[in-house]
Amino acid sequence: xxxxxxxxxxxxxxxxxxxxxxxxxxxxxxxxxxxxxxxxxxxxxxxxxxxxxxxxxxxxxxxxxxxxxxxxxxxxxxxxxxxxxxxxxxxxxxxxxxxxxxxxxxxxxxxxxxxxxxxxxxxxxxxxxxxxxxxxxxxxxxxxxxxxxxxxxxxxxxxxxxxxxxxxxxxxxxxxxxxxxxxxxxxxxxxxxxxxxxxxxxxxxxxxxxxxxxxxxxxxxxxxxxxxxxxxxxxxxxxxxxxxxxxxxxxxxxxxxxxxxxxxxxxxxxxxxxxxxxxxxxxxxxxxxxxxxxxxxxxxxxxxxxxxxxxxxxxxxxxxxxxxxxxxxxxxxxxxxxxxxxxxxxxxxxxxxxxxxxxxxxxxxxxxxxxxxxxxxxxxxxxxxxxxxxxxxxxxxxxxxxxxxxxxxxxxxxxxxxxxxxxxxxxxxxxxxxxxxxxxxxxxxxxxxxxxxxxxxxxxxxxxxxxxxxxxxxxxxxxxxxxxxxxxxxxxxxxxxxxxxxxxxxxxxxxxxxxxxxxxxxxxxxxxxxxxxxxxxxxxxxxxxxxxxxxxxxxxxxxxxxxxxxxxxxxxxxxxxxx
RNA sequence: GCGCCCAUAGCUCAAUUGGAUAGAGCAACGCCCUUCUAAGGCGUAGGUUCCAGGUUCGAGCCCUGGUGGGCGUACCA
Numbered sequence: 001x002x003x004x005x006x007x008x009x010x011x012x013x014x015x016x017x018x019x020x021x022x023x024x025x026x027x028x029x030x031x032x033x034x035x036x037x038x039x040x041x042x043x044x045x046x047x048x049x050x051x052x053x054x055x056x057x058x059x060x061x062x063x064x065x066x067x068x069x070x071x072x073x074x075x076x077x078x079x080x081x082x083x084x085x086x087x088x089x090x091x092x093x094x095x096x097x098x099x100x101x102x103x104x105x106x107x108x109x110x111x112x113x114x115x116x117x118x119x120x121x122x123x124x125x126x127x128x129x130x131x132x133x134x135x136x137x138x139x140x141x142x143x144x145x146x147x148x149x150x151x152x153x154x155x156x157x158x159x160x161x162x163x164x165x166x167x168x169x170x171x172x173x174x175x176x177x178x179x180x181x182x183x184x185x186x187x188x189x190x191x192x193x194x195x196x197x198x199x200x201x202x203x204x205x206x207x208x209x210x211x212x213x214x215x216x217x218x219x220x221x222x223x224x225x226x227x228x229x230x231x232x233x234x235x236x237x238x239x240x241x242x243x244x245x246x247x248x249x250x251x252x253x254x255x256x257x258x259x260x261x262x263x264x265x266x267x268x269x270x271x272x273x274x275x276x277x278x279x280x281x282x283x284x285x286x287x288x289x290x291x292x293x294x295x296x297x298x299x300x301x302x303x304x305x306x307x308x309x310x311x312x313x314x315x316x317x318x319x320x321x322x323x324x325x326x327x328x329x330x331x332x333x334x335x336x337x338x339x340x341x342x343x344x345x346x347x348x349x350x351x352x353x354x355x356x357x358x359x360x361x362x363x364x365x366x367x368x369x370x371x372x373x374x375x376x377x378x379x380x381x382x383x384x385x386x387x388x389x390x391x392x393x394x395x396x397x398x399x400x401x402x403x404x405x406x407x408x409x410x411x412x413x414x415x416x417x418x419x420x421x422x423x424x425x426x427x428x429x430x431x432x433x434x435x436x437x438x439x440x441x442x443x444x445x446x447x448x449x450x451x452x453x454x455x456x457x458x459x460x461x462x463x464x465x466x467x468x469x470x471x472x473x474x475x476x477x478x479x480x481x482x483x484x485x486x487x488x489x490x491x492x493x494x495x496x497x498x499x500x501x502x503x504x505x506x507x508x509x510x511x512x513x514x515x516x517x518x519x520x521x522x523x524x525x526x527x528x529x530x531x532x533x534x535x536x537x538x539x540x541x542x543x544x545x546x547x548x549x550x551x552x553x554x555x556x557x558x559x560x561x562x563x564x565x566x567x568x569x570x571x572x573x574x575x576x577x578x579x
Numbered sequence: 580g581c582g583c584c585c586a587u588a589g590c591u592c593a594a595u596u597g598g599a600u601a602g603a604g605c606a607a608c609g610c611c612c613u614u615c616u617a618a619g620g621c622g623u624a625g626g627u628u629c630c631a632g633g634u635u636c637g638a639g640c641c642c643u644g645g646u647g648g649g650c651g652u653a654c655c656a
Contacts, residue, residue, distance in 0.1 A: 027597090031599095042597090080599085160656070303653090340650070340651090344650095344651055440584075443591090444592095446591075449591065449605065455605060456592085467616065474615060513596095525603090532620070578616080
């Protein structure tokens with residue numbers, strides 16, 4: 001049941017009935033204040049000119065024409081011509097009942113698209129650092145949501161597994177192996193390894209030349225080099241997978257389609273661009289002049305696809321990727337999650353790709369940028385010594401801090417339970433702090449706010465869930481299988497019921513705009529309304545009528561299912577108890 | 580120089596895409612645990628939405644011009 005859609009359809013029909021143009025918008029929105037009902041229709045004012053009538057008259061006509069008798073308690077005209085919609089409690093109860101009977105919480109699958117989602121994409125030369133957190137978890141939530149809505153999602157982990165830096169790394173690795181070290185040991189800390197290699201590259205006689213030699217050999221397909229490379233990549237991927245596991249992110253090895261996967265296609269891409277006279281020679285390089293992005297003097301933007309030395313760049317790789325996703329993966333839509341600094345690059349890539357026919361006209365290509373992670377001082381987030389913060393370290397610290405907090409409470413938990421809960425709370429807090437912000441702006445990372453565990457944080461949501469579980473434990477019932485007739489009376493019950501029915505709106509918005517914070521807001525509001533309901537509407541206490549008790553248990557049960565579903569999509573784990 | 584993004588309560592952030600009196604959390608100040616988990620609830624206070632114009636029934640949101648900040652801009656990704 002989608003209230004918003006239903007109301008829109010009914011208002012659309014009413015508008016046509018009163019003689020409004022067929023394409024007249026039907027702006028139905030949630031009301032901002034309780035006295036304005038649950039929804040409002042704001043379209044009467046805009047029609048005043050077209051229909052040459054007063055807005056309030058139009059509103060009256062709409063109210064007279066609309067067929068909503070079984071849905072609304074009353075329709076009120078207010079202000080310049082707003083129509084306030086008060087939904088019927090009985091209708092809400094019936095709608096919720098439908099939701100409760102459905103394994104998918106009443107959400108019907110959309111007409112399925114094939115959506116390619118490019119996210120995480122760490123550089124394998126180094127370990128994952130905080131800069132990879134946002135792309136990884138934001139992408140993951142969007143993927144989860146799209147799949148839940150019935151789309152075919154193809155994850156593409158476009159890992160940075162190729163490039164000149166690997167020459168230096170492989171030369172260093174080769175030496176280590178000759179000194180009979182095991183690869184996994186030598187590469188146990190990729191940051192250290194990278195630093196060592198860099199030092200040798202800068203200082204050691206002859207090492208830089210060997211590094212360059214390795215690059216040439218690697219690109220030439222030399223077997224020994226490729227074996228070394230594979231060794232390095234495997235170890236590095238293992239590092240990433242450990243982080244994914246800790247983060248509860250659904251990325252598998254089969255989702256990896258790194259830069260190296262496009263090596264053999266780069267020359268083809270260039271040839272095709274040249275054949276279509278899109279790429280031309282300039283200053284020894286092969287470039288595309290983009291007139292669409294010219295400056296005021298008419299100088300086109302320059303997009304290099306091959307360096308003067310013959311090497312390819314990320315532009316070439318991204319063009320190959322775009323073509324692969326269109327022709328082989330049959331993408332209807334592609335989403336790419338990278339930081340905002342690459343916005344121009346992807347804009348250019350799309351223009352060139354469309355010109356070259358690498359992408360279908362009706363295919364959508366959406367770069368989803370996000371801001372940087374800043375420290376409390378407003379500068380890029382670094383360690384105390386100014387170094388890059390490893391993602392694995394960050395997550396460990398979150399778990400430690402959560403464990404410390406749990407230890408301070410007098411909780412009735414076993415050691416094992418404490419550990420599990422600390423991991424779920426710590427990781428959840430880090431993820432939620434990030435996901436709950438609009439992705440496009442920079443965001444401030446602050447341990448204190450994040451792990452204070454009060455207010456709008458992951459633990460609050462997890463706590464709301466455990467409260468429901470606690471009630472059902474006490475009642476000796478199972479929330480997942482509970483079923484009872486709902487009757488809505490208290491205002492807190494109504495507010496909760498309406499919010500529960502709006503889950504689908506939040507998911508749709510996340511799907512269209514790729515903005516997980518919308519889902520976070522929804523879940524937080526749902527949890528808040530449940531907390532108010534919990535305080536105001538006793539369930540198992542003495543003196544509560546049996547029917548009321550069952551109805552409230554049912555509301556609690558649907559809340560728990562919705563919270564769990566939403567948190568699952570957010571990649572945040574729930575638990576039965578927290579203390 | 581040019582381009583993109585941003586500016587909302589003391590702080591961190593929302594605002595259903597142009598709707599009514601701009602909402603939350605933290606911090607501050609009051610209440611509420613012998614009563615389903617107080618990691619909670621109820622309440623008070625806090626705003627010239629950076630500035631100046633414009634568009635219209637209506638602007639935090641759209642347009643123009645500023646101010647301040649971030650990022651990008653021919654061979655890194």
